[in-house]
Amino acid sequence: MPRALRRYGDLLRTPGVLRVAVPSLVGRLPFGMLTLLFVLVVAAGTGSYGAAGLATAANSALTAAFGPVLGRLADRGRAVGVLVWCGLAQAALLVALVVALRSGAPSWAAVVLAGLAGAVNPPIDPVTRAVLPRIAPAHVHTAYALDAIAVELTYVVGPLVVGVITAVFDAYAATVVAAVVTFVGSVGLATAPAVRRGWPAPPARQRRVSPVRSPGMLVVLAVAGLASVAYGLMEVAIPAHAAFEGHADQAGILIAVWSVGSIAGGLWYAGRSFRTPPWQQYGILMVGNVLGFGVILLQQNLWTLGVLLLFAGLFIAPTTTVEFTLVAQLSPDTTRTEAFTWANTAVYLGFAAGSALAGTALSPVLGKADGLTIAGACAVGVVALGAVLAWTFRGALRG
Numbered sequence: 001m002p003r004a005l006r007r008y009g010d011l012l013r014t015p016g017v018l019r020v021a022v023p024s025l026v027g028r029l030p031f032g033m034l035t036l037l038f039v040l041v042v043a044a045g046t047g048s049y050g051a052a053g054l055a056t057a058a059n060s061a062l063t064a065a066f067g068p069v070l071g072r073l074a075d076r077g078r079a080v081g082v083l084v085w086c087g088l089a090q091a092a093l094l095v096a097l098v099v100a101l102r103s104g105a106p107s108w109a110a111v112v113l114a115g116l117a118g119a120v121n122p123p124i125d126p127v128t129r130a131v132l133p134r135i136a137p138a139h140v141h142t143a144y145a146l147d148a149i150a151v152e153l154t155y156v157v158g159p160l161v162v163g164v165i166t167a168v169f170d171a172y173a174a175t176v177v178a179a180v181v182t183f184v185g186s187v188g189l190a191t192a193p194a195v196r197r198g199w200p201a202p203p204a205r206q207r208r209v210s211p212v213r214s215p216g217m218l219v220v221l222a223v224a225g226l227a228s229v230a231y232g233l234m235e236v237a238i239p240a241h242a243a244f245e246g247h248a249d250q251a252g253i254l255i256a257v258w259s260v261g262s263i264a265g266g267l268w269y270a271g272r273s274f275r276t277p278p279w280q281q282y283g284i285l286m287v288g289n290v291l292g293f294g295v296i297l298l299q300q301n302l303w304t305l306g307v308l309l310l311f312a313g314l315f316i317a318p319t320t321t322v323e324f325t326l327v328a329q330l331s332p333d334t335t336r337t338e339a340f341t342w343a344n345t346a347v348y349l350g351f352a353a354g355s356a357l358a359g360t361a362l363s364p365v366l367g368k369a370d371g372l373t374i375a376g377a378c379a380v381g382v383v384a385l386g387a388v389l390a391w392t393f394r395g396a397l398r399g
Contacts, residue, residue, distance in 0.1 A: 027185020
């Protein structure tokens with residue numbers, strides 16, 4: 001751990017890093033809020049967990065569809081405009097969702113507004129991951145580990161913020177707060193000098209090649225997408241199970257505990273130097289994720305579920321760090337932002353599929369005694385398939 005902290009200290013002392021990292025963290029805080037908020041506000045406004053799952057799925061699906069377009073615009077030197085306008089548009093749509101639900105709007109309206117909010121999701125993740133290695137080239141591994149931890153931190157702080165605001169006011173107020181934070185973080189990142197300076201332009205006569213033409217990238221996208229199906233399932237199943245147990249207000253805490261485990265795993269991983277290359281680590285870590293999802297099936301009550309989620313989270317941030325490293329290695333610098341948006345697309349599509357599965361096929365069992373067990377078994381199956389792909393095609397990951 002001391003070695004990891006020293007590495008993080010060296011990274012954060014690099015000129016320009018904090019100016020990117022702080023607004024990036026602020027702007028991503030709603031990532032850890034919105035999934036839970038869509039479940040809470042849509043279920044409260046429409047009376048249906050199925051509608052809540054579909055709204056979450058619509059948001060993820062349209063984020064996935066439009067993410068590469070926004071990333072391509074950023075690679076062409078338009079990152080500042082994309083961040084500002086998307087931050088403003090998403091904030092407005094989240095406020096519109098609150099107004100619609102408070103006015104008794106039908107379920108389809110909530111699904112549409114949640115989807116549109118996803119279509120203009122500010123590309124904070126990919127811009128951050130493209131910029132950090134350029135301003136801290138000597139600390140790339142640590143930068144990606146820190147970024148993975150930052151993502152998980154949003155899933156710790158975000159649900160806790162939702163819990164506090166919901167307890168004092170309601171979930172609608174928490175959604176408005178998420179809208180404001182989205183805009184503030186997006187503008188803060190857009191005005192960072194490293195972002196304003198723009199991106200390296202490809203040679204004038206060089207034909208632009210999409211990063212998804214790399215076989216290794218396709219493997220990463222497939223594995224990340226499958227893992228995200230499991231996350232999408234569980235982030236609907238866990239709140240439903242907490243409600244069944246009579247403690248719906250504990251859902252955010254359970255999801256936060258899951259992320260605390262991930263942060264602990266990320267801190268440990270960043271402090272180690274491995275001889276095993278990333279393309280081999282990926283398969284090993286995916287097997288660990290199979291184990292992590294598998295132990296969730298052993299839960300007996302919310303207390304044991306929390307402990308098991310803490311263990312399951314240990315594998316998440318290290319796996320994410322390796323994914324970031326592989327994406328960077330498998331894509332040229334001039335298309336790196338787009339490459340990271342494709343990685344996000346895989347994640348959001350997978351998450352959308354998992355949320356949609358929870359909101360449709362699994363809807364009759366969620367919120368009942370065996371609902372979490374059934375959802376967990378499905379999650380284990382898709383993660384196991386991802387582990388098989390990571391091992392079978394690990395040669396393609398070498399680039």
